[in-house]
Amino acid sequence: MKRVFGICATVLLLLATTACVQILRNSGEETAARGPADSLRFATLNVHYIILGRETGAWSVGDWERRKAPLDAAFKDVAADVFAFQEMESFARGSDGDTNLARDWLLDQNPAYRAAAVGDWRAFPSTQPIFFRADRLAVVDQGWFFFSDTPDVIYSRTFNGSWPAFASWAQFETRDGQRFRVINVHFEYKSRSNRILSAELVVDRMAPWIEAGENIVLIGDINARHGARTQDILAAAGLQFAPVAGATYHFNRGLNLFGAIDHIGVTQNMNIVGHPVVLRNKYLNEWPSDHYPVYADFRFAE
Numbered sequence: 001m002k003r004v005f006g007i008c009a010t011v012l013l014l015l016a017t018t019a020c021v022q023i024l025r026n027s028g029e030e031t032a033a034r035g036p037a038d039s040l041r042f043a044t045l046n047v048h049y050i051i052l053g054r055e056t057g058a059w060s061v062g063d064w065e066r067r068k069a070p071l072d073a074a075f076k077d078v079a080a081d082v083f084a085f086q087e088m089e090s091f092a093r094g095s096d097g098d099t100n101l102a103r104d105w106l107l108d109q110n111p112a113y114r115a116a117a118v119g120d121w122r123a124f125p126s127t128q129p130i131f132f133r134a135d136r137l138a139v140v141d142q143g144w145f146f147f148s149d150t151p152d153v154i155y156s157r158t159f160n161g162s163w164p165a166f167a168s169w170a171q172f173e174t175r176d177g178q179r180f181r182v183i184n185v186h187f188e189y190k191s192r193s194n195r196i197l198s199a200e201l202v203v204d205r206m207a208p209w210i211e212a213g214e215n216i217v218l219i220g221d222i223n224a225r226h227g228a229r230t231q232d233i234l235a236a237a238g239l240q241f242a243p244v245a246g247a248t249y250h251f252n253r254g255l256n257l258f259g260a261i262d263h264i265g266v267t268q269n270m271n272i273v274g275h276p277v278v279l280r281n282k283y284l285n286e287w288p289s290d291h292y293p294v295y296a297d298f299r300f301a302e
Contacts, residue, residue, distance in 0.1 A: 028078070030277050032077045035056065035297035040136075040271045042173075043080035044262050046186070046249075047288070048222045049089040049127075050101055058252075064101055070283035071102065072109045077279065078293050081133045083113075084184040084219045089127035096110040097121025103129055116170035117142050117184060125154060128184045128220075129166040132169055140171040140179065147187070147198035159190055159197045167202060172251060173195035178300050180215035180270070187230065189223040198234040210238050215300065218265040221291065225259045239265035242296045252290035256280070262294045273297040 035041050054060035075083065090099045098121065107115060115129040116139045127142055132139070146166040148156040155164045167186050171181045185202060188194040202218070209216055218239055224230035226241070235241060242264045247256030264276060276296035 039297040046086040046291040071288040073283040083131040086186040117168035185220040203237040
């Protein structure tokens with residue numbers, strides 16, 4: 001019996017040591033810095049949905065009241081030209097999107113920004129908006145498609161019948177006439193097969209844009225780490241992923257147990273400036289979300 005207890009204690013110690021090593025390896029604090037004037041900053045953050053029917057507790061309306069000022073502080077700290085959000089939804093029942101507390105709050109607090117990839121929720125799924133700095137960019141076009149066997153049917157369920165998941169996209173033009181298209185994705189976290197099929201669908205949708213020589217930025221929560229097949233499928237289609245190091249998801253507790261699952265990939269005619277940054281700090285002594293903001297600066301290739 002003592003031997004059994006000894007083995008169990010050793011296993012627990014090894015697990016604890018491994019967890020500590022992982023947390024240290026996937027941590028590290030960075031601060032936001034201003035990018036070069038001739039670059040564009042792209043950022044992503046999964047902000048977690050708000051449950052309108054819940055007054056208190058995790059992800060409730062009361063919890064949103066706690067989180068909203070820290071979220072705004074994080075948004076201002078990043079100071080992105082393009083900021084893609086996932087799970088920016090005030091969840092009631094079904095697909096009803098009349099209320100969007102997080103989107104409306106951030107736009108109200110940041111009048112220099114507008115939201116693309118939005119519309120009447122009956123015709124456009126508005127829970128993955130793409131905020132942009134209106135003094136630098138203009139919207140040319142926008143759209144969406146669902147990770148489904150019927151991708152052009154709004155709110156259609158994923159390939160295995162689980163909750164709807166989709167890509168929103170918007171095409172922008174800079175003041176000097178440069179155009180680029182941002183694809184904002186959120187792949188399902190539970191099903192690897194769904195993620196793979198979703199990545200393959202994204203590749204199919206990107207193909208004519210890439211063939212036409214467009215600048216493409218794929219950004220968001222792909223729920224897969226560097227080297228995973230999900231990311232490899234996208235990379236093989238012509239995307240180069242910024243080398244995001246360490247954790248981007250932290251369980252809403254600052255626990256950095258595994259590598260980045262939030263990513264930014266671009267076509268070869270866009271060059272990264274410096275390195276991608278993950279902001280792993282609290283704001284106003286609170287976590288804005290269970291993910292960290294991630295950003296990177298890019299220039300158009302000459």
